[in-house]
Amino acid sequence: MKKYISILFSVLVLGLTGCKDYLDINYDPNSPAEENLTSEMILPAAEMNIAATYAYTLHILGAYNAQYYAQQFGTPNYVKYSQFEVSAENGSGAYRQLFQRALSNLNTVIKKADADNETAVKLQATVLRAFAFQLLVDAFGELPYSEAFDPENLAPKYDNGQDIYEGLIKELDAAIAGLKAGDMVVTSFIFPDKSVDEWVSFAYAEKLKLLSRLSSVKDVSAEIQAIINEDKLPANDIEIAGCWSDANGQANPFYSEERATWGRVTHNVIANLALVGTLQTDAYTDPRLAAWILPNGDGKFQGSISGTNLSTVEDKYASTAAWCELKLNYNTPVIFISRAEIDFFLAEFYARKSDATNAAYAYADAIAASFASAGVSGAAAHVAQFPYDQSKWQEVIGLEKWKALAGINGFEGYTEARRLDQPAFGTVKASDMYAGSGALDLTKYEPGKLYTPFQVFNQVGDNKLLERFAYPEISTSRNSNAPAFPGYLEPIFWGK
Amino acid sequence: MNLQFFGGRLGLDATYYHRITKDQIFTLPVDPSTGYNTMVTNFGKVRNTGFELVLNTTPVKTKNFQWNLDFNVARNWNTVLELPDGLDGGKSIIEGFSTSADAVYAYAEVGKPMGEFYTNLPQYTEDGKIIVGADGQPIIGADIEDTGKNMQCKWTGGISTSLSAYGVTLSATLDARLGGYMFSRTKNLMEFTGNGVVTTYNGRNPFVVPNSVVEVGADAEGNPIYEENTTPIFLVDGSYQNYFDGTGAGQGGEFFLINRSFAKLRNISLTWDLPKKWMQAMRFEGIAITAYVNNVATFTAKDNYYIDPENTSYAGDGDLAAQFGELYSNPTSRQYGLNVNIKF
Structure with missing residues (x-):
């Protein structure tokens, strides 16, 4: 009897103690525990998150709005972008990718680097953080920065773009000044050879990029002169190259989406008349x-117009073969700063x-x-x-x-x-070259000029660029401190 | 309260309730600048007050014939009292749907019923004219605004009846729900593809948005000056689709909210209980043969010729989010059937 009681007792004890860890539902057993995470695991992931957002999501949005790209004949995907419209939904993807993945991961790296006193790793994460935040300011103008990344505060206030820029410069300065000789960086896609000097050069390049934009609204010549005096700017393009392979999930992110056989079947993107007409003149x-675009079916370079996919055109241009796709390969480098x-x-x-x-x-x-x-x-x-x-x-x-x-x-x-x-905008508009049906007359294009798209977003209008993306709906719908949208023609602070 | 009269031929069952639900577990979508996309949290406090009435009657009852007629009606008042901690502004998103041009969201807002719909809306002048851009398309505001529409229904009710005579029973059920709105992706898509009935407006010939004005400049005080809009919307150049899909036919995202009221003849059935004396010969206790039709007819609000409002196929998480609306759901079907019940 005693034996049974002790067995029963030990089963009870085992059962009770065993349950403690087992039933802790606040930790996901399929994810690495926080104490097992290393910066070497997280930082390259953050780099790739930024690469995908910068070289694909934002690149597409920007390239249509800068009139580098136009929409392929008869295909639908990016017609709105080519009409200079980027809605609250269109910008949400980039906002989420950068905040929830890249910046969130970089914050973890910075926290760990601070705790372990790894000054070179902190510099790496700070440079990438500045790069990503700058993209967000350039897209949206204002956004949470000083109150971001606090799970207790679900309504972080929006900071103005100039304050964010100046905050990022301070962060970079502190990370450069805090760098201790002999500290090691972790491996990454941008600099696989783990060179601290290369990361320092990236830090200066990023600082120059921030200051140069600031120079449009305030005198920062002393700060830029100081960078020149340091003489540590990179000699080459800062890019992710050499790691790409021709397989799903391992290729250049833009190539994966636009061109790869495992990506979209439709090829959406063709060269814009502004790009081709400016780079190729009679003289x-x-x-x-x-080097950038492929010739069309006739072996020529021919750009198309913004604001339409020409689905009702009625001449030789009513064909996908009339237009020039991009020269884009699985191993095309993703350039961060050239x-x-x-x-x-x-x-x-x-x-x-x-x-x-x-x-x-x-x-x-x-x-x-x-x-x-x-x-x-x-x-x-x-x-x-x-x-x-x-x-x-x-x-x-x-x-x-x-x-x-x-x-x-x-x-x-x-x-x-x-x-x-x-x-600048010229005097010719797309509607002067195309009536909405019939033939196209592309010879009217003025080289070196932008032009109003065939149909243009009605909150932008004629002879203007879209000055900013709408605040991302993924933030405004959830954050009660998101401000009212100032309008699509309100410039980012550096454009005022 | 339960009352019975006339030997059970008239019964009344009345219920009143006042319930406060606290700290329901809820997956709250949050601004990704917090570092997270969603947060599992306790959802504040919600009050439900209401009554339910059930009336059972048997108007006719003879040896071989019986007619039963039952009514029920219920009314619920739902109010959000408190929201999760950390949210400023007394408003919390439950669920949303956005396409490139418009977005519809349901919010929990203190003092209102759960599920207030917000969306991007068109802009009007003070004298009520819709403002369009130079392209003739209505200008839809970039910020979301309260539509005043809510996903909660007001009344529910139903009638069921049965007539039995000589072992044959004919019965039918009808129920109804009144009030409340839902998001319909089906309607949204039909305006995108152009097979929604409203897209046949003006025989698909070019038209100028009715009662519209365009801003032509500003006066000395900086107030905008408007002039009558004369720029038409065309079918061929894609602006027709922009109008119906992109601007929600000039109503913004509110165009894709439909009235979720309906009345539904849910079921009609005819049952024949075979006479007992036949049973003895076959050694069975009883045999019943039923022919039925389910989902006989659905009557929807007059602006809803898109979807059965019970189709809340929305793939959100949790009960709350599922009430948001429907996402490309298939039409419901009518079912015919025959049952044979054999008791040993």
């Missing part, structure tokens, strides 16, 4: 054009100081870097064709930057087109 063809952008920012810095000599050098360097990135020669001839001119620096730098960014990132191209107001 001169920009060699980069052939050397050409850095040189354009430097050219702008010198131009603002009226230092025409250095501005002209940086301008030529930028064009050379863009040609090198595209893998073509002829940069010097191009600069001779489009020389630097201090008297209209914003126009020449803005237009050349718009061209260069066509091959780098559509969203950055759209952002700089909004900030520098280049290319």
Whole structure:
């Protein structure tokens, strides 16, 4: 009897103690426990989240709004974007990807790095965090920053864009200043060779990108001069390259969605008339054009118009073969910041100081870097064709930057087109070239100009760019402190 | 309260209730800037007050004939009293649906019934004219606004009756629900594809949005000046689809909210209990043969020719979210059947 009692007792004890861990439903046994997580596991994932958002989601939105892309004949997907409309729903995907995945993961890395005193890892995460937050400001203008990432506060206030930019610069400064010699970075897709110096150069490039935009609204020349004096800006494009392979989930994210056999069947994206008509004129063809787009069925470069998929056109253009798709491969690099952008920012810095000599050098360097990135020669001839001119620096730098960014990132191209107001709108509209049926007359296009799309979003109107995306509905519908939307024509702070 | 009269031929059952539900577990969608997309939390406090009345009658009863007639009616008042902690502004999203052009959300809002619909709405001048852009399309506001429509119904009720004579019983059930709105993705899609009846407006010929004005500038004080709009909407260039789908025929997301009232003749059946004396020969206790029709007819509100409002196929999580509306649900079907019941 005693034996049975003790067995019963031990079963009870075992049962009770065993249940304690077993029934703790607050931890998901299928996810790694927090104490087992390493920065090496999380940081590359955050990099890929940003790459997918920047090089696909935002890139598409930006490239249609910057008139790099138009909608393929008869296909529906992005017609609205080509009409300069980005609704509260359209921007929600990028907002969620960046906040819930990339930034959330980076915050975990920063917390761990602070706890373990890993200053190089903290720098890595801070650079990526600044890059991602800057994208959000450039898209939406205002958003939660100072009160973000607090699960106790479900209604974080929106900070204005300039405050966020200045906060990010402070974060970068602190991370650079806090870097201890000998600290190691963790491996990542951008810099697989684990070089601390390369991460420092990325930090300076990101800081230059933030300051250059700020320079539109305040004098930051001393801060930019200090970066130049440090002489640590990257010599090459900062990009994810070399890790892509031709398989689902492992290829360039834009290629995966637009071109891969496992992605969409419809090829939506074709080159815009503004891009082709500006880069290819009777007198001169920009060699980069052939590096970025594929010739049409006739072996020619031909751009289409924004604001329609031409489904009712009635001439030789009523065919997908009339148009040019993009030169896009599974291993096309995802560029975060290119050397050409850095040189354009430097050219702008010198131009603002009226230092025409250095501005002209940086301008030529930028064009050379863009040609090198595209893998073509002829940069010097191009600069001779489009020389630097201090008297209209914003126009020449803005237009050349718009061209260069066509091959780098559509969203950055759209952002700089909004900030520098280049290319400007010409006098010809898409409706002057196409009546809605019948034939197209594309010869009327004015090279180097944007044009009002055939149908344009009625809250944008004629001869204007969409200045911002609607606040993402995924935030406004859930956050009672989200402010009223200021309107699609209200510029981001750097465009005022 | 339960009352019976005339030997059970008239019965009345009345119930009044006042119930406060606290801390229901709920998956709350949150702003991703918190670092999370949803949060499992306790959902504040909700009050339900109402009554239910059931009246059972047997108007005719003879040796071989009986007629039963039963009525029931119920009314519920639902009020949100408190919301989860951490939400400012006394409003919490329950569920939503957004397409590229419009979005509809149901909120829990303190002092209102659960499920107040908010959406993007068109803009009007002070004298009630709809404002359109230069393209002739109504301008839909970028911020969501209260429609004043709610997903809670007001009244429910039903009638059931049966007539029996000589072992044959004919019975029928009808029930109804009045009040409340729901989101209909089916209607939304029909305006997108152009097979909704409203898209045949003006025979699909070009038309100018009725009673519309366009902003042409501003006066000295900066107030907008409006002029009558003369820009038509065309079928061929896609602006026709933009109008019906993108601007919700000039009503914004409210266009896709439909009245969820209905009356439904749910069932008619005819049963024949075979005479007892036949049973003895076959050694059975009883045999009943029933022919029935289920879902005989549904009468919907006059603006709802889209969907059976009981089709709340919305794939949200939890009971609350499921009341939001329907997402591409199939039409309900009418069923005919024959039953044979054999008792040993």
